[in-house]
Amino acid sequence: xxxxxxxxxxxxxxxxxxxxxxxxxxxxxxxxxxxxxxxxxxxxxxxxxxxxxxxxxxxxxxxxxxxxxxxxxxxxxxxxxxxxxxxxxxxxxxxxxxxxxxxxx
Numbered sequence: 800x801x802x803x804x805x806x807x808x809x810x811x812x813x814x815x816x817x818x819x820x821x822x823x824x825x826x827x828x829x830x831x832x833x834x835x836x837x838x839x840x841x842x843x844x845x846x847x848x849x850x851x852x853x854x855x856x857x858x859x860x861x862x863x864x865x866x867x868x869x870x871x872x873x874x875x876x877x878x879x880x881x882x883x884x885x886x887x888x889x890x891x892x893x894x895x896x897x898x899x900x901x902x903x904x
Contacts, residue, residue, distance in 0.1 A: 801844075802840070802841060802844050802852045802854055803851065803852070803853045803854075804853070804854055804855075804856070805823065805853045805854065805855050805860070805863075806855075806859070806860050807860040807861070807862035807863055810855070810860075810862070810863045813851075813853060814853060814878050815878065815881040816881065817851055817878070819849055819850060819851050820849070820850050820851070820877055820878065820879045820884070820903075820904040821850070821851040821852075821877070821878045822844075822850055822851070822852050822853070822875060822876075822877050822900060822904075823853045823854070823855055823875065823876045823877075823878065824836070824840050824852075824853070824854045824855070824873055824874075824875050825854075825855050825857050825863075825864050825867075825869045825872055825873065825874045825875070825876070826854060826855070826856060826857065826872050826873050827856060827857050827858050827872055828856070828858065829858075830872050830873065832872070832873055832889065832890040833872055833873045836873050836890045836891065839891070839892070839893045839896055840852065840854070840875075840896070842893060843893060843896055843897055843900070846897075847897070847900055847901075849904070850900065850904055857869065857872060867883065871888055871889070873888075873889065873890060874886065874887070874888045874889075875887045875888075875896075875899075877900065877903045877904060879903075879904065884903050884904070885899065885902075885903035887899050
């Protein structure tokens with residue numbers, strides 16, 4: 800499964816109106832922990848079925864992070880039926896990330 804890059808303009812259609820749960824990674828180019836977590840996010844996205852994986856660059860798209868109170872990055876949110884179902888802040892291991900997704904989707 801490929802990861803979609805979501806902009807502020809597409810956030811509603813790609814995330815809030817999705818018929819599947821969506822895991823959104825809020826990140827930035829300059830963020831060291833985001834770069835460390837990137838391969839984990841990508842690897843897990845290839846192994847989890849029935850879930851959409853999306854990334855939002857907070858520098859290019861400030862609206863969505865502001866709306867959801869993103870204060871530090873990386874922050875992952877799981878959206879179900881247009882609502883935030885879970886939040887995870889900071890770099891995490893693959894196992895913890897997969898467990899968090901399965902518990903919340």
